Amino acid sequence: ELKVEQNPLFLSMQEGKNYTIYCNYSTTSDRLYWYRQDPGKSLESLFVLLSNGAVKQEGRLMASLDTKARLSTLHITAAVHDLSATYFCAVDKDDKIIFGKGTRLHILP
Amino acid sequence: ETGVTQTPRHLVMGMTNKKSLKCEQHLGHNAMYWYKQSAKKPLELMFVYSLEERVENNSVPSRFSPECPNSSHLFLHLHTLQPEDSALYLCASSKRHVTTNTGELFFGEGSRLTVL
Numbered sequence: 001e002l003k004v005e006q007n008p009l010f011l012s013m014q015e016g017k018n019y020t021i022y023c024n025y026s027t028t029s030d031r032l033y034w035y036r037q038d039p040g041k042s043l044e045s046l047f048v049l050l051s052n053g054a055v056k057q058e059g060r061l062m063a064s065l066d067t068k069a070r071l072s073t074l075h076i077t078a079a080v081h082d083l084s085a086t087y088f089c090a091v092d093k094d095d096k097i098i099f100g101k102g103t104r105l106h107i108l109p
Numbered sequence: 110e111t112g113v114t115q116t117p118r119h120l121v122m123g124m125t126n127k128k129s130l131k132c133e134q135h136l137g138h139n140a141m142y143w144y145k146q147s148a149k150k151p152l153e154l155m156f157v158y159s160l161e162e163r164v165e166n167n168s169v170p171s172r173f174s175p176e177c178p179n180s181s182h183l184f185l186h187l188h189t190l191q192p193e194d195s196a197l198y199l200c201a202s203s204k205r206h207v208t209t210n211t212g213e214l215f216f217g218e219g220s221r222l223t224v225l
Contacts, residue, residue, distance in 0.1 A: 031211075031212055033213050033214070035214075041218075042199060042216045042217060042218045042219055043199070043201075043214075043216045044216075045213050045214070045215070048211040048212075048213045050211065088151075088152065090214070092212055095140070095157055095159045095164050095205065096154055096157060096164065097142070097154065097203075097212075097214055098154060099144075099151070099152035099154075101151050102151050102152070
């Protein structure tokens with residue numbers, strides 16, 4: 001059974017700081033996704049990582065994938081308040097896309 | 110109209126009621142999903158229809174019954190639910206089994222269900 005673990009589950013940080021969210025998964029897969037969810041809203045796709053060593057960047061967010069270690073990271077650079085949200089990683093295996101529990105990110109002004 | 114549309118957005122039902130949630134996608138996708146999101150277990154995969162074949166999740170109680178009449182429509186039929194079934198039910202779609210696509214999910218806004 002595929003398991004996806006994120007850490008930390010909650011992160012409070014100040015504006016301007018850097019931090020990394022980690023996503024580990026239990027079985028082989030070469031497709032991993034990152035999503036953002038704002039309170040009361042649905043999920044918005046951020047990144048799609050399709051191969052080992054893939055790196056994607058959008059603004060202050062950068063995601064990477066290491067399929068051998070079964071690890072993806074979401075790095076936040078110089079955080080701003082607008083990035084406050086819950087971030088989910090999801091792993092694609094055999095037509096099933098399984099999500100981690102999410103990391104609730106709270107950025108203090 | 111584009112994207113993934115879910116109706117109703119909010120639903121309150123008693124434990125003896127029968128109701129249905131509807132999802133429609135206008136993205137030309139060939140796979141559709143139901144997820145349950147609650148405080149206790151965020152984003153549980155309930156059902157997948159891929160190329161119009163149903164992929165079972167054996168842990169879903171039989172009081173939830175999915176139906177996928179075509180690649181654009183997905184229903185979740187609800188009957189004799191329990192209060193612990195109260196949650197946000199999210200529908201999503203994706204394009205699968207095509208080498209050039211990414212397989213990422215596109216979500217609807219969700220149906221907030223309250224069971225009294």
